[in-house]
Amino acid sequence: MAEVFEAELVGDLGFVRKVAIKRMLESAASDPVAARRFLDEAVIASRLHHANVVSVVDLGLLDGRPFQVLEYVDGLDTQQLVKRAGGTLPVDVALAITIAVAHALDHAHSACDPEGLPLGIVHRDVKPSNVLVSASGDVKLGDFGIAVARDRESRTEAGVVAGTAGFIAPEQRNKQPLDGRTDVFALGLTLHALVTGRSPLAELEVEIGVLAGDAVPLDLAPVELRPILQRALAVDRLSRPTAGQFAAELSALSRGDGRARLRDFISSLGPKTAPRPGALDALLGIEVVKTGDSAEPVHRFETRAATPEPTKATTREPVFQRKRTARLLIVVAIMAVSLGTFAIWRVGGSSVVDASIDAPVVEVAGIDAAVPDLVAVDGAVDSTVVDTATLVVPADARLAARDAGARPRDAATVADAPGVVAGTGYLQVLGEVGGEDVIGASVIVDGKTLGSIPNVFAVPLGSHTVEIERRNGSRFPARTVDVTPVHNRANPMRPTW
Numbered sequence: 001m002a003e004v005f006e007a008e009l010v011g012d013l014g015f016v017r018k019v020a021i022k023r024m025l026e027s028a029a030s031d032p033v034a035a036r037r038f039l040d041e042a043v044i045a046s047r048l049h050h051a052n053v054v055s056v057v058d059l060g061l062l063d064g065r066p067f068q069v070l071e072y073v074d075g076l077d078t079q080q081l082v083k084r085a086g087g088t089l090p091v092d093v094a095l096a097i098t099i100a101v102a103h104a105l106d107h108a109h110s111a112c113d114p115e116g117l118p119l120g121i122v123h124r125d126v127k128p129s130n131v132l133v134s135a136s137g138d139v140k141l142g143d144f145g146i147a148v149a150r151d152r153e154s155r156t157e158a159g160v161v162a163g164t165a166g167f168i169a170p171e172q173r174n175k176q177p178l179d180g181r182t183d184v185f186a187l188g189l190t191l192h193a194l195v196t197g198r199s200p201l202a203e204l205e206v207e208i209g210v211l212a213g214d215a216v217p218l219d220l221a222p223v224e225l226r227p228i229l230q231r232a233l234a235v236d237r238l239s240r241p242t243a244g245q246f247a248a249e250l251s252a253l254s255r256g257d258g259r260a261r262l263r264d265f266i267s268s269l270g271p272k273t274a275p276r277p278g279a280l281d282a283l284l285g286i287e288v289v290k291t292g293d294s295a296e297p298v299h300r301f302e303t304r305a306a307t308p309e310p311t312k313a314t315t316r317e318p319v320f321q322r323k324r325t326a327r328l329l330i331v332v333a334i335m336a337v338s339l340g341t342f343a344i345w346r347v348g349g350s351s352v353v354d355a356s357i358d359a360p361v362v363e364v365a366g367i368d369a370a371v372p373d374l375v376a377v378d379g380a381v382d383s384t385v386v387d388t389a390t391l392v393v394p395a396d397a398r399l400a401a402r403d404a405g406a407r408p409r410d411a412a413t414v415a416d417a418p419g420v421v422a423g424t425g426y427l428q429v430l431g432e433v434g435g436e437d438v439i440g441a442s443v444i445v446d447g448k449t450l451g452s453i454p455n456v457f458a459v460p461l462g463s464h465t466v467e468i469e470r471r472n473g474s475r476f477p478a479r480t481v482d483v484t485p486v487h488n489r490a491n492p493m494r495p496t497w
Contacts, residue, residue, distance in 0.1 A: 007019055007021050020071070023066070023067035029064075039066060063302050067301075073132040073134050075134035077128065079129040089194045091225065092258070096259060097262065098190065100139035101131055105123065108121045110244075122180060123183045125146050135263070168207075185240060187243070188233045200216050200233075232246055289302060425492075426456050426459070427456070428456045428492040428493070431453060443468065444466070458489075461483050462483060463480060465480055466478065481495045
């Protein structure tokens with residue numbers, strides 16, 4: 001539903017700050033309900049000011065599409081960290097991460113409005129991929145896209161359960177009243193996944209048993225963590241600790257400086273893979289400028305070709321402030337959010353690091369299906385799972401290149417090959433292949449992994465070989481498809497098996 005760029009905020013007297021720009025895809029922004037949810041996410045996160053929460057700096061419209069300016073975290077998410085570490089994390093490292101997230105949740109759950117009334121925030125999607133860690137040992141909870149809040153405007157469609165399979169509390173699955181202890185349950189599952197490599201509710205049969213009242217199985221968890229996990233993963237929500245209590249219990253097990261241990265552990269894994277030259281290098285020099293009436297309540301910006309740098313010191317206005325010109329240099333990165341891939345591009349030399357990003361999962365008529373966070377299901381868009389009446393509050397661009405010679409970003413991920421002609425078309429694999437549900441499986445075009453089903457991908461016009469790789473690594477037989485000019489974003493080529 002969105003893409004994220006690494007950018008520089010340029011202000012007076014040489015001030016430069018690295019930020020992340022999260023902008024809605026055009027297909028998602030055209031849905032007013034989805035746009036409302038995107039704004040809700042920004043508003044909820046902007047009310048949280050905590051060292052362990054990804055902060056929102058600003059929001060507005062860029063080329064007519066909503067965007068958020070976010071704190072930049074120079075690192076990776078914990079799902080990627082686990083993968084780099086070989087499948088599991090040491091207990092002390094996992095504790096350091098989990099304690100920080102528990103503090104972030106405690107802050108969110110107890111947040112109040114200016115009048116002192118509880119905001120009633122419940123994240124609802126705590127999982128490894130939504131927890132970011134920096135090379136310096138900072139831990140940040142992000143992505144409040146499906147969070148519940150007292151005054152959130154968008155509401156949940158009946159029959160839809162928001163969350164991610166394997167990280168959903170029983171009351172969340174059953175659409176019962178939620179409070180902060182719902183997030184504690186998900187955080188307990190996250191801790192289990194960090195130290196064992198998987199959530200205890202990864203298997204549907206196990207989750208069904210838990211919904212029937214069975215205790216969450218903890219046989220794989222380290223012995224010293226089982227008592228704490230047992231309390232956090234209690235089926236009865238009222239029997240679980242609050243996020244603050246959970247942080248205290250975990251801190252009693254932790255020894256020394258957890259942040260330093262996390263920093264040393266990340267350092268021990270070695271430097272990131274050196275990136276290779278990419279299509280974004282050609283976009284260096286694009287800037288974002290303020291447009292429209294300064295009196296408008298919504299900040300409006302558009303992309304333009306950058307002007308040459310001044311040869312001597314001049315006064316420049318800071319970016320994204322009312323009545324001032326905003327300048328944004330797109331420098332390094334694109335991240336396809338929710339159902340895409342994560343790519344890091346380095347200007348002047350280097351490359352791409354890809355890793356799957358899991359997506360929120362919804363249940364429609366009893367069937368689970370992973371869908372983009374802001375994509376409609378049968379015409380309806382999920383946002384929250386409870387009304388304010390049932391909410392329990394605890395007391396405690398992708399910027400398109402403007403120059404005609406620049407190649408589209410997505411098209412650059414597919415190698416030029418025989419049969420490819422000039423121009424760009426679009427391709428999408430739907431959620432079922434040969435009668436099998438393949439939501440979240442990887443789409444491979446001409447040997448290049450583009451991302452996950454059911455994303456829409458830009459590819460060069462012409463003939464392409466398409467493969468589908470299941471999560472277990474097995475693949476469906478390859479298919480050859482022809483992408484033509486009629487296959488636009490609204491009408492992509494949809495191969496069948």
